[in-house]
Amino acid sequence: MRIAPLSILAALFLFAGLASSVGASDTWCDTDPIMVVTTPGGSHVPLYVTTGAYGTEHLPAAQLAQASYTVTPTSNGQATKVTVTVGVGNDAFSSHFQTRAGVSTGPFQTGTVYAHTLGYSDQAMTMHFVLPEK
Secondary structure: OOHHHHHHHHHHHHHHHHHHHOOOOOOEEEEOOEEEEEOOOOOEEEEEEEEEEEOHHHHHHHHOOEEEEEEEEEOOOOEEEEEEEEEOOOOOOOOOOEEEEEEEEEOOOEEEEEEEEEEEOOOOEEEEEEEEOO
8 A cells, every 4th residue: 555655756756857847948049130231332241140048938039139230431441340239129928038149150150250249138239340341
């Protein structure tokens, strides 16, 4: 008769262990759209703007991120100073989750990485870098 209570207790411990692992994922989810930057000299430079949120439940918020840029000539017109601003909004799961953004020439922060930053949802992340004029 002692086997039944022990097996019930073991099943409860197993269930408790599984239940504690269900929930938000402890991983980054990223999206990586292309932004074509037009320099003051008229060059069109395709750049990847990797945007991420911590936790898979926040992937839709990362996918809906808003990105914009401004350019100004520098180095006597031989280069372009670029400012990229990325915003990831809050979602139904949280009003304050970790976010990140980066700008590179290749997908998912490959090639030349010009800038990267960390932030939080509903707060703009701003990155500055210089592109050589082609």
